[in-house]
Amino acid sequence: xxxxxxxxxxxxxxxxxxxxxxxxxxxxxxxxxxxxxxxxxxxxxxxxxxxxxxxxxxxxxxxxxxxxxxxxxxxxxxxxxxxxxxxxxxxxxxxxxxxxxxxxxxxxxxxxxxxxxxxxxxxxxxxxxxxxxxxxxxxxxxxxxxxxxxxxxxxxxxxxxxxxxxxxxxxxxxxxxxxxxxxxxxxxxxxxxxxxxxxxxxxxxxxxxxxxxxxxxxxxxxxxxxxxxxxxxxxxxxxxxxxxxxxxxxxxxxxxxxxxxxxxxxxxxxxxxxxxxxxxxxxxx
Amino acid sequence: xxxxxxxxxxxxxxxxxxxxxxxxxxxxxxxxxxxxxxxxxxxxxxxxxxxxxxxxxxxxxxxxxxxxxxxxxxxxxxxxxxxxxxxxxxxxxxxxxxxxxxxxxxxxxxxxxxxxxxxxxxxxxxxxxxxxxxxxxxxxxxxxxxxxxxxxxxxxxxxxxxxxxxxxxxxxxxxxxxxxxxxxxxxxxxxxxxxxxxxxxxxxxxxxxxxxxxxxxxxxxxxxxxxxxxxxxxxxxxxxxxxxxxxxxxxxxxxxxxxxxxxxxxxxxxxxxxxxxxxxxxxxxxxxxxxxxxxxxxxxxxxxxxxxxxxxxxxxxxxxxxxxxxxxxxxxxxxxxxxxxxxxxxxxxxxxxxxxxxxxxxxxxxxxxxxxxxxxxxxxxxxxxxxx
Numbered sequence: 001x002x003x004x005x006x007x008x009x010x011x012x013x014x015x016x017x018x019x020x021x022x023x024x025x026x027x028x029x030x031x032x033x034x035x036x037x038x039x040x041x042x043x044x045x046x047x048x049x050x051x052x053x054x055x056x057x058x059x060x061x062x063x064x065x066x067x068x069x070x071x072x073x074x075x076x077x078x079x080x081x082x083x084x085x086x087x088x089x090x091x092x093x094x095x096x097x098x099x100x101x102x103x104x105x106x107x108x109x110x111x112x113x114x115x116x117x118x119x120x121x122x123x124x125x126x127x128x129x130x131x132x133x134x135x136x137x138x139x140x141x142x143x144x145x146x147x148x149x150x151x152x153x154x155x156x157x158x159x160x161x162x163x164x165x166x167x168x169x170x171x172x173x174x175x176x177x178x179x180x181x182x183x184x185x186x187x188x189x190x191x192x193x194x195x196x197x198x199x200x201x202x203x204x205x206x207x208x209x210x211x212x213x214x215x216x217x218x219x220x221x222x223x224x225x226x227x228x229x230x231x232x233x234x235x236x237x238x239x240x241x242x243x244x245x246x247x248x249x250x251x252x253x254x255x256x257x258x259x260x261x262x263x264x265x266x267x268x269x270x271x272x273x274x275x276x277x278x279x280x281x282x283x284x285x
Numbered sequence: 286x287x288x289x290x291x292x293x294x295x296x297x298x299x300x301x302x303x304x305x306x307x308x309x310x311x312x313x314x315x316x317x318x319x320x321x322x323x324x325x326x327x328x329x330x331x332x333x334x335x336x337x338x339x340x341x342x343x344x345x346x347x348x349x350x351x352x353x354x355x356x357x358x359x360x361x362x363x364x365x366x367x368x369x370x371x372x373x374x375x376x377x378x379x380x381x382x383x384x385x386x387x388x389x390x391x392x393x394x395x396x397x398x399x400x401x402x403x404x405x406x407x408x409x410x411x412x413x414x415x416x417x418x419x420x421x422x423x424x425x426x427x428x429x430x431x432x433x434x435x436x437x438x439x440x441x442x443x444x445x446x447x448x449x450x451x452x453x454x455x456x457x458x459x460x461x462x463x464x465x466x467x468x469x470x471x472x473x474x475x476x477x478x479x480x481x482x483x484x485x486x487x488x489x490x491x492x493x494x495x496x497x498x499x500x501x502x503x504x505x506x507x508x509x510x511x512x513x514x515x516x517x518x519x520x521x522x523x524x525x526x527x528x529x530x531x532x533x534x535x536x537x538x539x540x541x542x543x544x545x546x547x548x549x550x551x552x553x554x555x556x557x558x559x560x561x562x563x564x565x566x567x568x569x570x571x572x573x574x575x576x577x578x579x580x581x582x583x584x585x586x587x588x589x590x591x592x593x594x595x596x597x598x599x600x601x602x603x604x605x606x607x608x609x610x611x612x613x614x615x616x617x618x619x620x621x622x623x624x625x626x627x628x629x630x631x632x633x634x635x636x637x638x639x640x641x642x643x644x645x646x647x648x649x650x651x652x653x654x655x656x657x658x659x660x661x662x663x664x665x666x667x668x669x670x671x672x673x
Contacts, residue, residue, distance in 0.1 A: 089610065091639060112639045113317060113672035123471065126500055133455050135429040139502050139521035141528025143556040277471035283417065285315075285352075 060171035060187050064204065066211040068166070070240055073267030075100040079110075080262045087255035096284070104276040108284050119281040130281045137278055168195035169202070179214040180232070182207045199226075210234075210241050225251040237265035317673065318347040323453060324667040325370070332661035340370035344453070348411075356418045360428075362411035362456070365397075368404045380404045390461040390481035393427065410459045422466040427459040430478050432493055433532065434504055434519035437566045437600050440534035440548035441517045443510045443589045444480060444489055453668060460489075472497035486512035506534075510589070513538045513546075527555040536590045546590040547571040552600075562614075564602040568593055575622045579652040579661060582626055595620035610636040625658070627651040644668040 075098070082093045094111035107120045117132040120140075127140040169189035177186050189202040200221035205214045216229040227250055231243030242265065248258040274280070325340040344366045351359040366383075373379045380399040383406045394408035413426030433439030444460045466476040473496040482488035491508025501522030508515055517534035531551040538544070552566030573596035574581055581594040597620055604614030611633070618628040629649040636642055646666040651658060 084609065086609070091609075091636070114319075114640065114642065114670075116317060126472075126497075128472070134431060134457065136431045136433065139434075139528065139530070141526065141554050141556060142523050143526040143528075274471055277468065279420075279422070279468040279471075279474070 060173045060185075061166060063173070063185050063187060063206050063211065064171060064189075065166060067204075067206045067213045070211055070242060071213075073238075075267070075269055075271045076238075077264070077266045077269055078262055079264040080260055083259045083261075085255070085257040085259065098271065098275065098284075100271050100273070100276065104273065106276050106281060106284065117285075119284065121276060121278060121281045123276055128278055128281065130278075132282075137281070165189070165202075168192055168197055174203075176208065177205060179205050179207075182209075182212070182214060184208060184214055212241060212243060214243070227251065233261075237262060238267040240267070313352045315350045315352075316347065318345065319670055319672045320345050321453065321668055321670045326665045328663045330659070330661055330663075338371040338375075340372045341368070343367040346456070356416055358415040358417070360411050360413050360415065360426075361409060363407065364410050364456075365405070365407040367398075368406070369402055373404055374402050377401075380406065389427065389458075390483075391427070410456065412459075420468045422468070424464045424466075425462075427461050428464065429457055429459050430462055430464060430480075431457070432504070432506060434502065434521050435530040435532040435550050435566075436528075436552050436554055436564055437602070438532070438548075438550040438568045438592045438598075440532050440550060440589050440592065441493075441504065441506055441519050443491055443506070443508070443515055443517075443534070444478065445589075453666075462489075469496070472502060485509075491515065509539075510536065512540065513543070513590075515589075524553070527553050529553055534589055545571075548590055548592060550592075560606045562604045564600070566600045566602075568598040568600075570596060570598070573597070573620075577622075578624055579626055579650065582628070582650060593618075593620070595622045595626065597621055604632075624652045624654075640672045642668075642670045642672070644670070 077096075077098050079096050080094075082095065084091045084093075092111065093109065093115075096108045096110055097105060098107075099105040103124050105122045107122075109115045109118045117130075119130040121128045121130070125142060127142075127144060129138045129140055130136075131138060169191050172188050172190075174186045174188050177184055184205040184207050187204045187206065189204065191197045191199065191201075198220075199218050200223055201219040203215075203217040203219075205216070206212065207214055212231060212234060214231050217225055218227045218229075220226050227248055230247040230249070231245070232247065233245040234241060234243050236242075237244060242262075244262045244265075246260040248260075250256050321342075321344040323342040323344060325338075325342070327336075327338040327340070329336040329338075345364070347363045349361045349363075353359060368379065368383070376382065380396045383404060384394055384396055393410075393412060394406065396404065396406055398405035409427065411427055411429070413424050413428045416423045430444035431442060432444065433442040444462065445457060461481040462478050463481075464476060464478040466474055468474045475492070475494050477492045478490070480489040489508065489510050491506055491510065493504060493506040495502065495504045497503070499522075501520055503518070503520050505518045506515070507517070513536045515534055515536050517532070519530070519532035521528070521530045523529055529552075531549070533547070533549040536546040547569070548571065549569045550566060552564060554562065554564040556562050570591060570593055572591045573594055575596045577594060598618055599620070600616060600618045602614070602616040604612055606612050612635075614632050614634075616630040616632075618630075620626050627650070629647070629651065631647045631649075633645045634642060635644075644667075646668070648662075648664040648666075649660055650662040651660045654661070
């Protein structure tokens, strides 16, 4: 009987409370850990696509500036689906995101079911995570920002610092090439010697007529191709002609791919600063 | 009769597609949830005898939200569990034990089935009405009032008794309460919450002020928790790029006989570039024992002022995405007291498909016995989860 009492105590208490309080926290971290990898890329995507930059008078730089301008707005809203493709499996994440300038962004996970409703708020260097299942806001350590995403497709280190595609590189138009039937400038970007970037070289193909970034190839310092990003399914979104599908393809990993499909993209909608608040993170849907 | 019967499966078949076909923008309600199967194996070594027990739990959760208007929201979550196995058979009043864990003001639970080897139990652990307008938010009904700010232990979480039965209860029980919040800015708020009770010594009434300063979130709380005054606080910020969080509470009984309680926890967490998440933490609990034996680990009342049975506890936790689908991790809790209790909690989680997860969890208890440092108890849990 004693044994049974202890056992049932074990189940009643230990199986619940005790370590399990701890486990509860641990499992509470799980959706965080799995979502965060997506989210870090997203912050990057938002920075990469909706950032504003200073002007330049050089031709190549001017072309890039125009392409950047196309994806830039004082604010943005997007609804997208990200698909991670690997040789033996695929996973999808649905996301809504809002951003204002480079400082504020808010991301809501809309799928899969396990993570639905989780939200992330970024204000300058601070990140908060809303976990609806436990009714709690968790402050994220800044090192989350540095985390690599899905192995090595991207490291966030350069992504976070990525403000510099205009300032940290010298730009040169190499030639004109046709990408998906569109005549494009092929521009080479070489980083300045002391620039805080990880790439040794970047080639960017930009549509001659509409200044759409159609293709980007990222090379490491030994001049090996690391990633290729393709902009496809070009259509009018948010009043601009833009690729609605982005594919990121790592060079030496066969069958690996990350696809982002924009369902909605809108620019320059009026957003108050306090839209990007802990309070609103719980309410957006 | 016949047409009715034949139409039912048809409706059931159509229901999911109806739910799925609803346009996200248009619909003013949401239904989510999961279905889990938890298999438990318990090994007792000389504790007091050798024994092996198997237990099973099928667990369904339905989260229903109705957005009545821009301001008004209704939330109702139903949690249903079916227990069967050695534990149910060994405990004649198992259903009562399960049901009595919920010491809520309103009885929103029911034992659906009570057989010698089967128990089915259902509870509405969330049922509230929310009004939100501008900077104000008001919530009344059964809700989770989660005031914790640190990672592992939460001395500020004064609204929850933690007497729950399932270890995989991430949502935690709700409190029958009224909660009013006013948001001061993007990360600052002031709130008051009151837990329903018949007597003043059973209620919890407390206020919490949250604010953000110098990239740190801070909070301060005070109130009355079951006949004790509490004052507490916490923070979440960073040292360089590591997260730095802590929380403390001090309890003073209103009656002269009682003794004061103090709980303090601090922790650091960090994500390394290779994806390893690490977390280190410490808990001081003035109510904790320094000379209790290992049974103390299974026989204590968990609350905000008694979060672990021993005076000191150190936790080390790490997890690593072995592949994007497979995550491995472990937590270890050690207390520097007489019996040197050690709790080891390895976990493996695997994403089988978009909405399917499988978790394997181990719990190993070690302590210093007369015949050496041994493990009196090991538990293994295997959990399959389908989310929808």
